[in-house]
Amino acid sequence: MTRTVEATRTVELHGHRGARGLLPENTLPGFAHALDLGVDAVELDVGLSADGVVVLGHDQVLSPVTLTDTGPAHPGDPAFPYVGKAVRDLTLAQLRTLDAGVRRPGDAFAVTQRAVPGTPIPTLAEVCALVAPSGADLAVELKTDPSWPDAEVARFVAAVADVLHGAGLAARSRLLAFDWRVLARTPASWAGSRSPNARPSSPAARGSRDTPPATPSPRRSPRARPPCRPSTRSPPPASWTTPTPPGCPSPCGR
Template sequence: MFPLRPVLPDHFLILVSVLFPLVFGACRPAPDIDLQGHRGARGLLPENTVDGFLHALDLGVRTLEMDVVISGDAQVVVSHDPIMSPVICSHPDGRPITAADTVWIYRLDYREVASYDCGGRGHPDFPDQQPRKLHKPLLSEVLREAEAHARRSGRELPRYNVETKSRPGGDRLAHPPPDEFSALVVRALREAGVEERATIQSFDPRTLNAAHALDWQGETALLVARDEPRFEVIVDNMGFTPDILSPHHEMVTERFLTRAREAGMKTIPWTVNDVAEMQRLLSLGVDGIITDYPNRFPH
């Protein structure tokens, strides 16, 4: 038998430096993965609220994902629905909004919008969400508070992914026409000085085209529903190629990613709340993940 030779310190360090990334690197997502907090951190705090966005930053998200609508006085309001939701909102006097109520945000001045509580009831689909009485903020308020919070915390300034909640059938009923809608959003992002850290996304390619026509210097993202697998047709009709393709997470396969890359687009799927599904998508090589639960992201 040959005598065992001790591992010298230098040899040990070399061995560790080689094996550590091989053993542990596969367990960590790439550092350039764009973790996005869906409507802030909807699984934990009321959606599309300042509190939710700041909590998402504390959980380590790179990008705050949010939705915007337009009020009757042309203010950009952070809200997923064009109406006061009967699921999460209450009248100014405390009565819950019901399905029989139809309160269009596009018919209210922002002062009126802010008088509704859209957090105190919680959300039946998110039992871990902590109810808080909170209003629908202006986009400018979210940007101001998020920038200040990041600076106070010594964090990198966040990115913003802003979805225009528009559809052709909603013009002049739920929102202004796409040119006006996009102009208001672009102006708000430019005035806040975050254009180059912002993405405008939508299921409605009209608002993306409108932003592109305004010489938008941030990114654009085309959202793709499960019943729209041929995204190439939509992109061909747009006249320009968005920077990002955001499909429902179940659509993402190796072939889907290849098609997106060949078209010149990154892939950031929505809305991924299951850890095993996050790991599947990361192993395929997605560029980011949008989730209601940033705390579940596999670091």
């Protein structure tokens, strides 16, 4: 007698920077749209403001591609204009004046993105409040720099962990980084806060990367997803390459 065992694999659908191809990246409208589409997780990028608030943004230096100055946070602010300044050098009040809802004309994503003028840079806490009722996971990438001292990286990691714990989303979150110090400084309490079937966020807690969870996550039932629609766009020419984002050393688009 032969018994056939079927292995079931689940592919997670992530909303990269929310719904980057459709709405402004790393914004509340973008995340809301990704959730409406039925993603399993939303991926986002965060930085730390000068006054210690975790805010969203892919670039450590405010990019003119995704952000536009609207005015100073207070009359005569010597730091204005803010575009081109480092996130870590500006306060939340200063960052809030920027319009994150209109991409620079001529950029590749501006062709497919629907502009949402007047959209501010959100905080991680605001994103947590939006995502919490949905049951979706969070994939939070911490943007750091090799030149930063260890103490600054540790402060950043602690601030992110505090927001996720405070929102009750630690068990549905994972921390991402290209800086090993972020993983090394993830609080020891993080692993204990996660549900048994959640994916650990640090190498120590994760163990072998080839070891799958014992059982599928029971957090939520599968959501119906809209069928894929054939693309109506013309195929790119053979010589087409992915445009390199400003400040990125390679055309990774991460």
